[in-house]
Amino acid sequence: MICGIVGVLHDENKYLVKRYGSVKGIGKTMFLTWLCALDKTFGRRVITNYTTCFTEKMTLRQAIEKIKEENIRNATLGMTEFHQILSNYEKKSRKEFYSEFIRQIRKYNINLYWDSQLEGDINKTMRNETDFIWTTEKYHKDNNSLCVIDICERPHYIKAFKVRPEPYIPLPFCIDCEIFGQMYNTREILVRE
Numbered sequence: 001m002i003c004g005i006v007g008v009l010h011d012e013n014k015y016l017v018k019r020y021g022s023v024k025g026i027g028k029t030m031f032l033t034w035l036c037a038l039d040k041t042f043g044r045r046v047i048t049n050y051t052t053c054f055t056e057k058m059t060l061r062q063a064i065e066k067i068k069e070e071n072i073r074n075a076t077l078g079m080t081e082f083h084q085i086l087s088n089y090e091k092k093s094r095k096e097f098y099s100e101f102i103r104q105i106r107k108y109n110i111n112l113y114w115d116s117q118l119e120g121d122i123n124k125t126m127r128n129e130t131d132f133i134w135t136t137e138k139y140h141k142d143n144n145s146l147c148v149i150d151i152c153e154r155p156h157y158i159k160a161f162k163v164r165p166e167p168y169i170p171l172p173f174c175i176d177c178e179i180f181g182q183m184y185n186t187r188e189i190l191v192r193e
């Protein structure tokens, strides 16, 4: 299964997912981490391209190599800033890469979860291969107001919404940032592939 988490949808969507403020710091990576943590509880091996307290860290390229070499099944890949990863691959081989990559992960029963600020930054082929697209919103715990500030020190919680394919479905509970924020370094600078 492939799931994406975005701040802004590719086209004008009737759900108007991002109406105000920043599309940064709205909980995309936190939700990504939450999905990965859930898979971990199901006994999956979880690999991320950022540091968490419960995953192995490697780049997407390294992860795919490892999956092939070690014949790994039932793993989950959590890839943040996915558009940056894709843009680093050479254009001429990108198309082959997508088909090869997708074929491999389906064959090996790998879950791929990615996040990106803009859905439109993700190649159409990749978007079409993505089974579910989610978005998130961040709220203040003290008064339930929407947080529109990228870097805000108040305590928050995250609401997540599945937006593609329709229908739009909100996750029926909230994710506490104070708890899940401890599972990864929210200020980590990513190493390029």
Ligand SMILES: [Zn+2]
Binding pocket: 139, 140, 147, 148, 149, 152, 153, 154, 156
């Ligand atoms: Zn805030």
